Amino acid sequence: MRHGKYPFIIGFxxxxxxxxxxxxxxxxxxxxxxxxxxxxxxxxxxNFTGLDNFARLLEDEVFWAAVRHHIVLLVAMPLLTIAIALxxxxxxxxxxxxxxxxxNGVAGSGFYRVVFFFPQVLAVxxxxxLFQAIYRPDESGVINGVLARFGIEPVxxxxxxxxxxxxxxxxxxxxxxxxYVVLFSAGMSAIPKDVFEAAALDGAGRFxxxxxxxxxxxxxxxxxxxxxxxxxxxxxxxxxxxxxxxxGGPDNATTVLPLEIWRNAFNFSKYGYASAMGVALFFMTxxxxxxxxxxTRRERIEY
Amino acid sequence: MATPSSTATQATPxxxxxxxxxxxxxxxxxxxxxxxxIALAVWAILIIFPVLWTFLASFKxxxxxxxxPLTLPSSFAFDAWVRAWDKAHxxxxxxxxxxxxxxxxxGTMLLGSMAAYVLARYEFPGNRIIYLLFVSGLAFPVxxxxxxxxxxxxxxxxxxxxxxxxxxxxAYSLPFTVFFLTAFFKSLPTSVAEAAMLDGCSHTRTFxxxxxxxxxxxxxxxxxxxILGQWNQYLLPIVLLPGNVEDKWLITQxxxxxxxxxxxxADWPGxxxxxxxxxxxxxxxxxxxxxxIQSGLTSGAVK
Numbered sequence: 001m002r003h004g005k006y007p008f009i010i011g012f013x014x015x016x017x018x019x020x021x022x023x024x025x026x027x028x029x030x031x032x033x034x035x036x037x038x039x040x041x042x043x044x045x046x047n048f049t050g051l052d053n054f055a056r057l058l059e060d061e062v063f064w065a066a067v068r069h070h071i072v073l074l075v076a077m078p079l080l081t082i083a084i085a086l087x088x089x090x091x092x093x094x095x096x097x098x099x100x101x102x103x104n105g106v107a108g109s110g111f112y113r114v115v116f117f118f119p120q121v122l123a124v125x126x127x128x129x130l131f132q133a134i135y136r137p138d139e140s141g142v143i144n145g146v147l148a149r150f151g152i153e154p155v156x157x158x159x160x161x162x163x164x165x166x167x168x169x170x171x172x173x174x175x176x177x178x179x180y181v182v183l184f185s186a187g188m189s190a191i192p193k194d195v196f197e198a199a200a201l202d203g204a205g206r207f208x209x210x211x212x213x214x215x216x217x218x219x220x221x222x223x224x225x226x227x228x229x230x231x232x233x234x235x236x237x238x239x240x241x242x243x244x245x246x247x248g249g250p251d252n253a254t255t256v257l258p259l260e261i262w263r264n265a266f267n268f269s270k271y272g273y274a275s276a277m278g279v280a281l282f283f284m285t286x287x288x289x290x291x292x293x294x295x296t297r298r299e300r301i302e303y
Numbered sequence: 304m305a306t307p308s309s310t311a312t313q314a315t316p317x318x319x320x321x322x323x324x325x326x327x328x329x330x331x332x333x334x335x336x337x338x339x340x341i342a343l344a345v346w347a348i349l350i351i352f353p354v355l356w357t358f359l360a361s362f363k364x365x366x367x368x369x370x371x372p373l374t375l376p377s378s379f380a381f382d383a384w385v386r387a388w389d390k391a392h393x394x395x396x397x398x399x400x401x402x403x404x405x406x407x408x409x410g411t412m413l414l415g416s417m418a419a420y421v422l423a424r425y426e427f428p429g430n431r432i433i434y435l436l437f438v439s440g441l442a443f444p445v446x447x448x449x450x451x452x453x454x455x456x457x458x459x460x461x462x463x464x465x466x467x468x469x470x471x472x473x474a475y476s477l478p479f480t481v482f483f484l485t486a487f488f489k490s491l492p493t494s495v496a497e498a499a500m501l502d503g504c505s506h507t508r509t510f511x512x513x514x515x516x517x518x519x520x521x522x523x524x525x526x527x528x529x530i531l532g533q534w535n536q537y538l539l540p541i542v543l544l545p546g547n548v549e550d551k552w553l554i555t556q557x558x559x560x561x562x563x564x565x566x567x568x569a570d571w572p573g574x575x576x577x578x579x580x581x582x583x584x585x586x587x588x589x590x591x592x593x594x595x596i597q598s599g600l601t602s603g604a605v606k
Contacts, residue, residue: 013418124535141372242559
């Protein structure tokens with residue numbers, strides 16, 4: 001029975017491992033080297049320039065604009081998504097009040113859950129095209145058309161640099177909420193019903209019940225959600241590329257790092273510089289993930 | 304709860320019923336219940352309306368689309384759908400995407416489950432390192448690898464081919480697939496496989512005929528996860544299938560492109576028809592498989 005173990009292991013691991021090393025690991029490692037060269041593609045052979053690209057990054061206004069947008073995204077997007085998703089998950093699972101000593105969701109909660117989750121299966125690029133029509137700056141846009149009925153002037157949702165980023169955040173939230181409703185619902189249904197019953201018996205109201213019981217017992221799930229949304233906040237490529245005016249505009253008001261990486265690499269052929277941005281993005285993502293896990297660590301509540 | 308005597312404990316259900324009865328009345332059709340339903344209904348409309356509007360816009364004329372957004376089309380003809388399918392090549396892009404995603408998901412599942420099985424069930428030197436190598440892929444943003452990946456694919460001669468996209472999709476789906484399935488294989492009982500081996504079943508046969516069928520629930524979740532993830536990919540297609548191989552494009556880049564072209568050619572109904580052609584099948588598939596899709600996508604977050 002023993003013989004043939006190693007040929008089997010090698011046979012099973014070889015193909016996935018080779019594929020993974022060639023297309024994933026080697027590009028990641030090369031990226032760190034390319035980031036320290038002035039590589040511009042086919043013609044010039046790359047010169048090693050050390051940290052020059054990173055020094056240039058620090059003086060690049062577009063880079064800082066993108067970083068600022070990631071900070072806004074990082075705060076606003078998870079906060080809005082989690083708040084809305086928690087609210088709906090609470091309504092769908094426990095908001096129907098308690099009948100016969102049991103907490104129930106509101107009527108029709110199955111229907112809402114199906115509808116809310118739906119945007120999650122749509123491709124971000126397709127959502128982007130969809131919202132172009134919705135955000136159109138004149139009265140032919142869906143939102144502005146509705147506003148016009150109430151006599152409100154059309155708003156340049158994507159053309160006004162002050163609100164363009166928020167319009168894009170709104171689309172991200174629109175797409176993400178359903179996923180977290182389902183995620184939090186799973187977490188809530190794992191909380192034993194008698195905890196709520198006991199609290200109801202002790203006279204806890206709805207708000208008390210939510211903040212003192214549901215929220216603390218859901219902490220682990222919330223933490224996972226926060227990390228996921230935070231990592232998503234460092235992306236935003238497809239949506240910004242498809243939806244925003246001039247790909248990241250107006251006037252870089254909505255640009256994000258992934259978009260700048262793509263632009264520098266494939267429009268300007270600044271491969272070294274684009275890779276330096278990639279390295280910067282990598283360290284930001286890692287820092288965020290580690291910090292979040294550290295800061296939000298709490299004693300796990302057993303039940 | 305500090306209920307000292309047994310009589311108090313016995314009385315609990317009755318008290319609870321009485322207490323919740325009072326509360327429950329307010330929760331059902333009361334003010335709170337109405338507000339809850341309004342909030343849920345508003346969000347549901349926010350999701351259904353844009354999708355429905357896109358569908359209706361595909362039957363409108365340009366004039367109707369740029370007119371009042373809240374009117375129905377004057378006639379329901381499928382002209383624009385035919386235009387989008389043939390002239391804008393949506394049919395071609397859909398077919399390309401079906402082929403690519405079918406092959407890459409199949410490849411991901413085969414290679415991913417093989418690697419995961421060996422890593423979960425066999426002890427050998429380097430096991431831990433290879434596992435960590437796969438899982439570390441989860442921590443890196445794909446944008447970091449973008450530039451070197453482009454050149455790796457080009458140097459192999461697979462740039463602008465579906466084979467290149469399929470291999471890259473498989474490679475980038477492996478970290479999560481291996482991570483998830485390794486945990487899953489570890490959770491399965493070992494006795495069945497051991498019995499099979501004692502009966503002279505080879506390692507390979509044990510895997511395909513015993514372990515894979517046992518792992519079916521995990522495989523289904525992660526297959527759905529991969530199909531949706533790969534179907535919705537936008538970044539990798541636009542990098543790996545550049546403009547000179549337009550006939551090989553995938554659906555997301557095709558839609559983004561007709562969105563850009565709709566502005567020049569003024570064929571807005573065509574754009575919305577193209578969107579509808581991609582969204583309607585998603586709606587149908589989602590309604591049929593919504594339970595599996597929800598659990599498949601959220602399974603990643605519930606570690």
